[in-house]
Amino acid sequence: MGAGDSVKSGVQAVRSGVAAATSAVFTYMAIVVLLGGVGIFLWRYLAGPSNLINYVSIIICFAALYAFSEKTQQQKVAVFLPAVIFLVWYFVFQGAVNITVIASLGGLFLVVSGIYGYFTKGGNVTPELYGLLPVLVLFLDIGLIALLNKEFNVTSGPLYGMLIRDIPWWALFGLLMLPVAVSENKAVSNFIAFLKIIGFLYPFAMIVIAIMTTAPGVGEGPSSFKAPDVGEFTKAQQEELKKVSGESAVTSLGWCIGNGDYLKLQDCVKERQETTQIEAVCEKQRMIKKGSPAFDKCFKEEKEKKSLVAVSGVADPTISKPTTVHFLRKETFPQVSFRTEGQPLKTMYPVVFEMENPRKQQIKAHFSCGFVGRDTKDNITGEIVGKADMDLQGEVISRGITCKPEQSASAQMKGFYDVKYSVKLEGLVSKSRLERAIIPATTDYDLKSGYVKEAQQLLSSKSGASMAAPDLSRLNFMIGNPPNDPVLDPTLDLQLFSSFENMGDGEIITVHNYNIDIVSAGLSVTDGSQDCVDGQKILHADEGKERGVKALSSCTVKLAELYTKIKEPVVMEIGAELKYDYLLSQKYGFEVKVS
């Protein structure tokens, strides 16, 4: 063996030593990601989402990038490059879609990537794409799904809660990054392999099921030229968790096992989940302290409300024109304003308020506006230039609305701001109708079947639900036995259920009156309060904000005696209306530069 051979074997030894050390570091990094992920998950679970947790998540992201580059045996520089540039853009430049920022960072990326690509003969593309995966996991961990749901309503259904609450994203990522043979102990390695399979399937199954329960309507998001910051992610996650409420099925299962309910586990979990959901509504939404008499009262009220059937309605297919309300930013809106140091901001922010009012309602509108600093979070009072109160009428309404900041406070404005326009629409009325067919009273089964068949053929709508114009809100109701059966038997007591539904992107702030005109249709309330067909609704905090159906009332009604004498099926229509006020807000971003 010559000197050359000695050198070669030395180099090999160093290489294998480095490889072993790298492998160890990689394993450790994967373990760091795994344990860090578990820690973050528990921390968030116990203390709720916070900015601090999200910053820790960013640190884990770098560990994950390292572990991922090792796992996929990709060039670290290429893996880190797009991820680092993206994170710098997002956190340092606060996601600004600004030509200077984009050009600078984009240029930097292209230069570095180009040089690297030149030396690696184009081998940089794949690792660069790989590098974006940990960034995606980071955003999932800090609340991407919650934010998407808040802004666009893209997910819904019972499993949505599991998606935003029950998936420890980093822990799963770390688990999948672990090497195949993590330990010399075969049992440990097999256990880890088993966990990996579970870890791989778990989010996949969750996402598939969540997609299956996705709501069809994707709303219009607020226009902004700045990506949401970490605070907004955290806030979205906090707010969405409030809505999801209750404890997870896993926790409920643990509680039931702890209480020895082994025999009726399924029932116990279901009951526990319902209880914790109601508790969460009282505690988190209505802000009542657990254990107080007010909490007990709230619990009872919410349980009653939950027992009401929240009937749904449908959009009237014969009405094609919806009521639409929105603010529109035109080219006159200044996206960048300049202010002289020490001087107040003189710029005004004009938008256009547009309303399509196909049912020609006469509405009172009150406009307001305000400014919020994106970084400083300070609120600056805004003032509507000109008339803030208007009477709106006509089929197509368009009004220019201009907002200016309060003069003294505007002298401090600098950086990114949002101007928020709000309109309170008063005196809105939404009408609904319910079609029902009444059959002659008979005890003969065959005869009755014939009448039912005939009655069903007479109905123009087969859904059994009330139909309403596509307004901002609607009153849903059902009458029947069961309530969704459109064929009424005059010998039976009929159940009436109603609900109201926020269909727009704003908030129902007051329900002045709801009225279901059962009297004109020959019906009367036999059991329950008249409130079920005519009354006012006092909304709980946030009740009017949420999109979707809220139960209103229920009672038992009966058809008038004359219907027991009919010889042929009769078709009738029951009308209803909801009178309410609605608040719609829209914010637009802009930048103030000081010279």
Place this chain on the structure above:
Amino acid sequence: MRKRRIEFRLLLLLVAFVFIIGCGTGGSGTTTNFKQGISELQFKMLPNAPPDKIYQGSGFKIIVEASNLAAYDLKGVEIGIVGLNEKYFALTNREQIFPLMAGKSLLTPIGDVQFLEFSGSSNMLFENANEYTGNYFLKAKYHSTMEFGDTVCIHPSLYDVADAGCTVENRKSYGGQGAPLAVTDIEEIMYPSGAGGEVEFRITLANRGSGMVKSVVLGKAKLGSEELECEFKGKDVSVAEGTVYTQKSVVLKEDNQGALLICKMFLKDQSSYTTTLGIDFGYDYEWKQQYSLRLVR
């Protein structure tokens, strides 16, 4: 004199010609048999009554032509519009009654034809809806009769080779008797016995019309001049509500519009002969057809 004789001969020839012509061509109308095939009361909506579109707050008419194509008179004919939502379409009259609508006969070869007019007005649409489609049924109810008649062979001594009379047809099928209710099939069964024998007719009745036979009542059933003893049989046979129990009537269900009638008679004679089998029925009939009105802005 000769001239008068010629005139007399010509007159005789003319009279003979008239007689010959009269005898030879007079049968074409009388031989038309209306009591065959399947026929019933038929309805036709007149064009533009109702129109395809009815505008808000306007008047309209539904005009129906009702033709009795059956070979029998219809009694107590009630024709009405059922199920129209009054909120959108208000009718001034919803039902018309005709005590009698004559069937096809020599006197009225096309049957009775009636024009029914239902007047109405439309109301306003819900909110700013583009249209509303209101479904309704045109319904008819009536009572009518149906007669069956055929020549059958009665042969009590089936094994008597010396009797070369008529041949019994065990099963015969029929295409209808000019009404929606029809005798479709008859089985003839002979039971020879010492003195004479017994004949049994298993008569299958079916509704071949487009409506629904509610009930069937047996009228007279005769073999030659003698009455047959008949009763309805079958698992779906039930007696009409509120009537005294009798096997001479049957209520038909919607999903089974058929009935089986068993008629029997003891035979005194053993020799074979052909004779007429005549049975008549009364029945209640209901017919309906779905239509719709379109209310537009």
